[in-house]
Amino acid sequence: MNEDIAIKIADLTKSFGSNTAVNHFTLDIRRGELFGLVGPDGAGKTTMMRMLTSIMLPTSGEAWVAGHSIIKDSAALKEKIGYMAQRFGLYEDLTVMENLIFYADLFGVPTRERPGRFERLLGFSNLTPFKTRLAGRLSGGMKQKLGLACALVHTPEILFLDEPTNGVDPVSRRDFWKILYDLLRDGITIFVSTAYLDEAERCTRIGLMHKGRLLIHDQPQTVKKSLGMPMFQLWTSQSRQAADEIIHLDGVRRVSTYGDSLHIAVERKEVMESVSQILNAQGFEVKGEREILPSLEDVFISMVQ
Numbered sequence: 556m557n558e559d560i561a562i563k564i565a566d567l568t569k570s571f572g573s574n575t576a577v578n579h580f581t582l583d584i585r586r587g588e589l590f591g592l593v594g595p596d597g598a599g600k601t602t603m604m605r606m607l608t609s610i611m612l613p614t615s616g617e618a619w620v621a622g623h624s625i626i627k628d629s630a631a632l633k634e635k636i637g638y639m640a641q642r643f644g645l646y647e648d649l650t651v652m653e654n655l656i657f658y659a660d661l662f663g664v665p666t667r668e669r670p671g672r673f674e675r676l677l678g679f680s681n682l683t684p685f686k687t688r689l690a691g692r693l694s695g696g697m698k699q700k701l702g703l704a705c706a707l708v709h710t711p712e713i714l715f716l717d718e719p720t721n722g723v724d725p726v727s728r729r730d731f732w733k734i735l736y737d738l739l740r741d742g743i744t745i746f747v748s749t750a751y752l753d754e755a756e757r758c759t760r761i762g763l764m765h766k767g768r769l770l771i772h773d774q775p776q777t778v779k780k781s782l783g784m785p786m787f788q789l790w791t792s793q794s795r796q797a798a799d800e801i802i803h804l805d806g807v808r809r810v811s812t813y814g815d816s817l818h819i820a821v822e823r824k825e826v827m828e829s830v831s832q833i834l835n836a837q838g839f840e841v842k843g844e845r846e847i848l849p850s851l852e853d854v855f856i857s858m859v860q
């Protein structure tokens with residue numbers, strides 16, 4: 556396998572009875588990428604993570620992680636990866652330090668290497684003052700960082716994070732992403748799943764997943780440009796009613812409300828003139844409009860409609 560490729564996914568499929576959770580998924584992820592698998596609940600992200608971490612076998616297809624087959628080389632593969640499952644995989648009745656020791660035992664981290672490594676992991680996660688606190692008594696953000704520290708205890712090459720910031724406050728989310736960038740600078744490859752599109756923007760590359768299928772994969776900016784039609788933001792009174800008024804106009808492809816404004820995808824820029832005319836004629840006050848780059852949400856919605 557090409558040395559540059561950290562993860563190679565070839566036609567991977569997983570079915571549960573008649574439900575196909577991951578459907579003929581093919582993708583290469585290079586070393587040093589921060590790849591975001593993005594999709595709504597039930598898209599198949601967790602199933603994908605479980606297969607790539609060799610916890611669950613595929614129905615068909617194959618994948619290689621750090622050069623090891625997920626089907627044939629499970630043990631070797633697990634030594635090369637760190638995995639933080641949803642809810643962080645912690646033992647709540649163990650202390651912070653005991654959780655680290657548990658994972659160090661699990662991965663056979665040599666005793667002589669532990670003091671230095673624990674100190675570093677506790678340091679970057681700001682958990683040094685809480686070494687003796689029970690994991691169950693940590694805040695959500697602290698649990699998340701401890702989960703990450705445990706996933707890194709054996710210095711993996713590739714880190715898998717399944718919706719790591721779910722239910723975590725915004726400040727902790729921001730701190731967490733700072734840590735991920737530090738890890739990336741150290742050369743680790745990161746595969747993260749998220750349902751948050753603002754987080755997807757922070758990845759070097761993303762894949763949009765829907766109903767088990769990979770719809771598109773590229774850099775976030777390129778994905779946004781892929782919408783292939785002009786997008787406008789328009790501020791008006793009663794934006795919801797205004798949206799109903801223009802959605803059926805010729806040349807209007809999509810309308811969604813964003814607070815007190817509308818995002819309108821049109822076939823041609825000129826269509827916006829008739830949009831403004833109709834809104835004014837119907838008594839809506841058009842307060843302003845500007846052309847914008849579509850958001851990832853705009854692209855995602857247009858692809859799944």
Ligand SMILES: Nc1ncnc2c1ncn2[C@@H]1O[C@H](COP(=O)(O)OP(=O)(O)OP(=O)(O)O)[C@@H](O)[C@H]1O
Pocket residue numbers: 571574575576594595596597598599600601602603718
């Ligand atoms: N062990 C299982 N047995 C049966 N069906 C399953 C199993 N695991 C997942 N599924 C189904 O597969 C589909 C994809 O689920 P999956 O958990 O992978 O999605 P997800 O994108 O990670 O969403 P979530 O964030 O809700 O976990 C869903 O329809 C789910 O019900």
